[in-house]
Amino acid sequence: MAEARSWRRWLAVPVFAVALYVIVHAADTRQSDIPPPAGSSASPTGPVSPSASASPTGSVSPSTSATALSYDPADYASQVRTRARQTGVSAQLLMAILYNESYKPHDPALERAWQRYKPDSSFGIANMHRATFDDTKKGRDFAGRRWEELPDDRGLAIEAEAWYLHDLAAQLPARWPASCNRNELLALGYNAGAGNMLAFARGATPGSQAQSYLDRLHANWARAGKAVGT
Template sequence: MSEERKGPRWGRWVAIALLGAAGWGIIRSGGHLPDQPSATASPSSAGATAGSSPAASAPGAKPTKAASGRYDPADYAEPVRRFAAEAGVNPQLVMAILYNESYKPHDPDLERAWQRSKPDASFGIANMHRAAFDDTKPGRPFASRQWEELPDDRDLAIQAAAWHLHDLAAQLPAHPAAPLTGDELLALGYNAGAGNMLAFARGVKVGSQAQSYLDRLHDNWEKSGPAVK
């Protein structure tokens, strides 16, 4: 799930890129704080080039270097379908969330550089925070994997995101009071946390930041359907 974005997004990434160009080799790791309920939301195949089919991620497999820079989430339709089916969630929802979370360059070195300057940052193409990943993985096929692997393994990022949505769905009431679909509530839960999702399900008004995420989800929904067919 992605951290809250304030001010110009790309300006901060450009600054990180410039810093990285000056001292790329020294940036490799850092901590991470738990997901913030008001934050914009927060797991995949590495090494794929544009237009290629990402390789499957096996439990315990050593991740390879992910493609750098911007990417098209539609290139990852196969793992989205596979892991959505594994977790029992809507593949179109998973794909739409990947589109929502594609606002920043998903280069492993850039992500780690950004996380070094902002310890509560998220990792991977699904922008997942450490706490969400660690809460999701027990008993799952990726239980032996680590949050630090997300920037390098895009299959792992998608798999963890799908199972996180599964866990959020298990918390939803059978008959929400809000005029929102189940997928909309799950997207808001992915973005703003389970507590806020349940509040929205009870009819609490969606705030401006969560509404912005929901608006982007609506914008990305139409192209996400054909992408996972």
């Protein structure tokens, strides 16, 4: 989404990001090193294998707590196909956008540390802002969920992404003079918002940031199709 516009800032502050990651996880490690009291059983809130844990949305997340080093959007192909069928959007588009949005680390602890530094940042593997999530969830099965849950629930992030694209598609005119096709316009809308999407549909020329997002979509298109089996 629009957060992709600040990807250079992520690259410009790797030392800061790594330091936050180390601090947060060092604290987690120190806490986990504390042995339980004698005679007590293992904590029921201890780590659970991600491959065995179901998300609150009813789907199994293969690597919910995975770090950016191990995150691969293709691991979520099944969930992408399911949400694509449910919302009537292209599974290949859903997956290509996940690849576009994988430019920054998606470790939950690091995302939250970054959000404290940059309060208007986005959350989750689909990089969704709070206002977009809150608007998209209205009247949907996940209406009771919170934006703050996105870093921990990748299934929820994909569900919200799919419905947001569905809502953007509903705003497109039946025909438009621009050379962009439907999927390109929806990707531009995901990145730059509905108003800009409609401007592009009317023939406005994408700026450098929007064009960069579109270029990355084209670069990711083939592997996205391979991931979802199209």
